[in-house]
Amino acid sequence: MSAGLRRVLGYYAWVLLMGFFFANAEIQIEGGAGWATSLPTWRIEHHWLLDIFWGGRAMTGYHAWVFSFMLLVFFMPMAFNGRWRWSDFVLSVGGLATFWVSEDCLWFVVNPAYGWARLDPVHAHWHPHWLLGLPVDYWWGAALAVGMAALHLALARRGR
Template sequence: MTGSTVKPWQIAATLAWVALLGLFFAQVEIQIEGAAGWAANLPTWRIEHHWLLDIFWGGRPMTGYHAWVFPFVALFFHFPLLFLGQWSWRLEARAIGCIMLFWVIEDYLWFVMNPAYGVAHFSPAHIAWHKHWMLFAPTDYWVSLLAASALLYFSYRRKS
């Protein structure tokens, strides 16, 4: 697709596919974690406090579960580039933008579809592991959506 004219339906299809992946993975995590989000009850190692967690992880603990699942998802989103034998900065931006969008959608749907939460409990009062909120959502969502939008815009814009 690099170098060719991208049709609006291709962008819409990509975004819809990322949302579908987010929905399915949210359900997987609901089945794994139940009501105890952020791997709270999983048999995994945890680093609760470290200054790097405040910078890169929003103050949340680092767990063995997340240490494996985050690169797993990144590898999944990069597989089409490997499979097709194509790489460019535009395709890399698209992959990273899709990963960021995926995690926002997946995380939000985890709360919406989780019987222990639902939309009514999507707030800082009920979600201790999202420590920083702006308006009605964790600040991670806003930062990720802004970065994902910029990356996807770059990846889909016409070459001048």
């Protein structure tokens, strides 16, 4: 295994740990009421742009701020290391995809109101699209994470 691949796998392991911690924080915030259904926040339930960019889910003020914050977290190293590299950019995108898939899945697994058995279309109704027993977003996110890791390694080998 190359040193570059070890670094990428170490980074993704760190991101999984971040997802675990954030899932637990979000369980404390939302409890058993997923997708901010009981939070005092604004909601847009239906809009054609939500179908295109948000998987058909409602947009909430809570999620708008949390997603924006995590975007800043994952791109922070590029903002402060004084350089722009495509390899860093694609690894940040892959890390962000890994984070959201792991965080969302762990929210169900760790949440006393759900557990793995209730990660299904009936109980996780805010995930409107499912494939092979999981939300489609999980499959897209995992594919994006793997693709971005491979692209990062290729770009890093060329110094980009």
